Ligand SMILES: Cc1ncc(C[n+]2csc(CCOP(=O)(O)OP(=O)(O)O)c2C)c(N)n1
């Protein structure tokens with residue numbers, strides 16, 4: 025059994041999250057996954073951008089840095105290339121990752137750099153008080169959509185898949201054991217791995233949309249979820265409004281970025297050798 | 301025995317040489333004229349010396365990757381021009397606040413906006429100072445020759461590491477693209493500065509606890525030194541304290557004091573012309589070249605003209621300008637913009653300061669300066 029406390033900076037408690045927020049539950053799953061994979065605290069980096077979810081690394085006892093909103097993947101890319109022996113994880117929000125950082129997400133997935141990204145999708149900009157995000161379901165109420173949202177969200181896992189991400193999975197805070205398992209698989213995967221975790225923000229999303237208590241929000245996640253296996257036999261109409269959970273992509277046909285980079289370096293050195 | 305190599309090189313190429321000698325082992329960039337030769341040069345050279353070159357999806361990501369690599373301990377370079385320089389501002393602020401060494405080159409072209417992509421300007425000199433938000437310190441160096449591209453690249457890395465601070469090199473389309481003779485010293489004779497490392501044990505280490513020079517100590521990542529850094533106002537341990545007035549005041553004043561402490565190391569300038577000058581021309585970047593030629597011609601006709609070339613632009617070398625201007629009757633500040641750094645010169649002296657400006661994408665020519673000085 026993982027002792028989660030071993031990975032927490034006790035002097036940084038209490039954390040900033042509201043009661044009933046999904047962030048703490050996911051942080052726990054992430055720690056248990058890290059422990060199960062046998063990563064060491066000294067050799068693990070956790071990089072974040074800005075948001076409630078970006079506060080993961082305040083309390084987690086790894087090599088941590090909180091950078092700029094949306095840019096965690098760029099910082100992580102530079103860091104990982106210079107510290108390829110370290111295990112590098114990124115915790116990010118739906119706004120951070122799929123909104124302001126969307127372009128970085130596409131290209132980091134495309135490069136297939138060996139990072140593990142956990143995107144906490146609470147469907148809202150939590151930290152700034154409940155403005156709608158690119159993941160907010162249509163129609164919803166948000167602090168910047170007081171009558172109704174007027175934009176559709178998109179499937180971020182499909183985006184990562186299309187960009188070339190070699191490990192893509194989805195879970196929810198309700199399915200927390202699955203979440204842990206998928207994060208474990210993602211950490212073990214060589215290449216870009218992405219786990220979207222549907223979470224609840226009772227304060228800034230649930231309340232405005234009359235979704236009840238955090239418990240009710242979790243039950244809603246349960247109700248809406250179908251497994252990848254179940255989804256195979258369902259029509260697009262039947263899948264409308266459903267959360268497909270499980271492993272969506274698991275490819276091993278592409279080398280991780282640092283290996284491809286080293287292949288290029290070998291070519292460069294050989295070419296230089298020819299010239300000499 | 302030290303060996304000097306004589307080469308015929310472009311400014312952008314010399315900058316690459318300087319960066320590599322200084323120890324740059326990471327580059328992240330995005331193509332843009334007139335800076336692409338730096339990006340291309342690094343792409344060809346870094347893989348051969350155990351370094352990493354990345355072409356990122358944009359300049360924001362380039363800055364992020366460079367800062368991330370520097371957080372891992374590497375010396376990092378990124379290069380761009382006007383439109384890309386605007387996108388790099390976010391990262392410049394982050395690097396100032398998180399005290400991450402990184403060198404940013406802006407090969408200035410005509411602006412605003414897409415402006416004149418192949419033509420020179422000096423229109424980013426105020427942006428280099430204040431382009432990103434907040435009260436941040438910044439160091440800006442500006443070369444006028446191919447040799448200075450090499451020398452100031454080394455100096456930029458040394459200052460970045462010494463002061464744990466982003467350093468901007470403001471080059472321009474003329475200096476970046478012109479070719480001239482350069483004597484490259486034996487790299488083993490070049491003075492290289494690396495960031496200072498902590499000697500405290502991990503339990504006692506605080507990433508933002510500064511030494512007497514107000515500069516904090518670095519600790520290797522991937523070791524028992526597990527520490528946090530954030531871009532909010534933070535404690536010495538690196539954790540957010542963004543509602544604490546005392547912590548904010550202490551941190552932000554220290555960030556600026558670091559540069560004050562190293563003012564002598566940062567400040568650099570050159571003087572050319574008549575020692576007993578009547579008119580002083582203050583110049584930087586490519587305009588220095590025209591100013592020198594103009595002064596030579598004017599001095600040959602019996603006028604007494606001196607040229608003060610500012611190589612460090614920010615922090616503005618006010619004391620140096622004040623001292624030199626005091627000996628002149630009048631000061632002339634030619635710039636390829638509508639008058640940006642001239643305000644700083646005016647603040648430094650009570651001598652009359654006149655501008656000579658253009659914004660049409662053409663260089664300032666010696667004849668223009670000669671004509672202007674004759675009127676002064
Ligand atoms: C460049 C920039 N724009 C805007 C902000 C303000 N901001 C801080 S957090 C945030 C939204 C965070 O939402 P999300 O990423 O979904 O994370 P959550 O707080 O919901 O976990 C915004 C817009 C910022 N810090 N930087």
Ligand code: SF4
Nearest residue numbers: 041042045076150225
């Ligand atoms: S605002 Fe929402 S996301 Fe942020 S801590 Fe509160 S419940 Fe969690």
